[in-house]
Amino acid sequence: MPEGHSVHRIARQFARNFVGKRIRLSSPQGRFVDGAAMLDGHIMTDARAVGKQMFLEFDHGLWLRVHLGLYGAWDFAGDIHANGTDAALRNRRRRPIARVADDQMLDSAGEDSLHSIGAPRLTRLRMAEGEKVSIEPDGFPPEPIGQVRVRLLADDVVADLRGPTACVVLDPQEVQVAMDRLGPDPLLDDGPAAEDRFVTVVRKKPTPIGRLLMDQLVVSGIGNVYRAELLFRAGLNPHAPGKSLSDEQARALWRDWAHLLKIGVTTGQMLTMDGLGDAAYGRALRRRADRHWVYKREGLPCRVCGTHIALEEMAARKLYWCPTCQA
Missing domain, CATH: 1.10.8.50 (Helicase, Ruva Protein; domain 3)
Incomplete structure (x- = not known):
């Protein structure tokens, strides 16, 4: 099961690449058609993680709550940029296995957040407990792979969710209740x-x-x-x-x-x-x-x-x- 660090990284991926954009939502699998219709065509305004749960807000006040559980994972594709919180690293001189600071760690294999959370243009990025970049898709947007519960598509980026424990639309009051229950x-x-x-x-x-x-x-x-x-x-x-x-x-x-x-x-x-x-x-x-x-x-x-x-x-x-x- 993805632990807290993974979900925070995913939320930051959404904040960097989706917030501020108009999002088209669909359910290729067919199990989230009604929920996708409630959010389709609206602008994403916020993305946040609380522990193992993630909340995505849209401009009409509704939220998408996602709990990946044991089997859930997100795939990102398109013009994906690195996590905005790591922007300061771009101007630092890199060296193999370097410690920039206690909270900014780099390595020669590209496993730091600047690389593993981001992906070059038109590549696919899997984010769950283990983050792996797979083969380049042919064209954009790529065809959904597997049982995609919900697809979030902007002009230049796409995110596919598969296998979550929870994927529901909430109003602001329900979101607050859900967040308040968590430690x-x-x-x-x-x-x-x-x-x-x-x-x-x-x-x-x-x-x-x-x-x-x-x-x-x-x-x-x-x-x-x-x-x-x-x-x-x-x-x-x-x-x-x-x-x-x-x-x-x-x-x-x-x-x-x-x-x-x-x-x-x-x-x-x-x-x-x-x-x-x-x-x-x-x-x-x-x-x-x-x-x-x-x-x-x-x-x-x-x-x-x-x-x-x-x-x-x-x-x-x-x-x-x-x-x-x-x-």
Whole structure:
């Protein structure tokens, strides 16, 4: 399932390439005909992500809410430009595996957000948990591929959505209700109020912290990868009740989530290992096996203590953790 960094990157793709343009909506698959008709021909005025959900606003006040779920993905094609938030990188001198700043990471393989979120003219860009550029389509707009729930088409760009858990049209009141139900997202609000909200909820709950981090009503955007990595980085047992955490531990979790989310949005990768040298950093960007502490490392020795990484199920998802470092 795409985690928070992917959805924020997709929302920024829409903000950069679709907002301000008149959009033609259709449902090639036929399952969203009525919803597409409600938005067809209107100008997109906003695009925002809250955790794992994305909201697209149109000039007549209606919104399109999309939750990709386990199988959803967007394809972009046409005159796609890089994420506008990365414009400052264009004027910087690039070098392989360079660190421009803590929140602006580049690599020689083009896996930073300037390249992986954008695409050259008339190429197709897949955006889900793994972002991959596929073959060039023949002409514009390209024919829909697969079961496209909804197509958003402007004069020069197109976005196709397939396999979402949710794809619905909402009015402003319904959008506000949907957003208010979600837990805080540090990319939308990294102030003390959002942090306090997270800390207060966590420290009241007898629920294991490994479950709380996956609850989108507690905190937005954390999925299976970030859950495992955040808990390892904090040295927390995933079975520890939320109310057993100290105030300092809960606040450190929130701040580390904000830190990792920012890196994920910038690089396009769930890079959770800090302090890497240039060679290790390059490997981490290229290979998932080299970018995580515990995720998908079951049976392998812990990178810190050598204990075999454990695998079990929690909240209907696989949980990876070190029984020694997280005792």
